[in-house]
Amino acid sequence: MKSEPSAYSVQNLEQDRKTIWDGVRNYQARNFLRKMNKNDLAFFYHSNTKIPGIVGLMRVIESDAIDPTQFDKESKYYDPKATPENPRWQTVTVEFVEIFPKMIPLTQLKTEFDGDQLLVVRKGNRLSVMPIAEEIAQQILDMAHANK
Numbered sequence: 001m002k003s004e005p006s007a008y009s010v011q012n013l014e015q016d017r018k019t020i021w022d023g024v025r026n027y028q029a030r031n032f033l034r035k036m037n038k039n040d041l042a043f044f045y046h047s048n049t050k051i052p053g054i055v056g057l058m059r060v061i062e063s064d065a066i067d068p069t070q071f072d073k074e075s076k077y078y079d080p081k082a083t084p085e086n087p088r089w090q091t092v093t094v095e096f097v098e099i100f101p102k103m104i105p106l107t108q109l110k111t112e113f114d115g116d117q118l119l120v121v122r123k124g125n126r127l128s129v130m131p132i133a134e135e136i137a138q139q140i141l142d143m144a145h146a147n148k
Helices: 010-016 027-034 106-112 134-146
Strands: 018-020 041-046 053-066 090-105
Touching (some): 010 090, 027 090, 041 090, 041 134, 106 134
């Protein structure tokens, strides 16, 4: 799951302990969020920064949450077609698990995986939420902890 550190960083999550992952307004990313379950682990990826990459780990503590920003007329994520009776945007609430000792930069991910194994390295992919196969996720966790 991607976030720009200037908007919300892994350090913010560490301080807050938990957050709702609001503001996703891409249907494919939303559909990936809908498939997440309580206790799923997710990588925290810092995007739109000088060196993008995976910086930590979080856990889903609530799935199929309603994104409240869709109803807030003051929010840049407001959706006039969404109603409390028929919300269009679901999300998850996550809790902090860990900050990795060292970021796994996108350049390293590109040398380890191809776009079929890891969507974030696929050319032109800009989704903020992407699934990762369990065996690839384990390899990434091994990389994160080998960087200590």
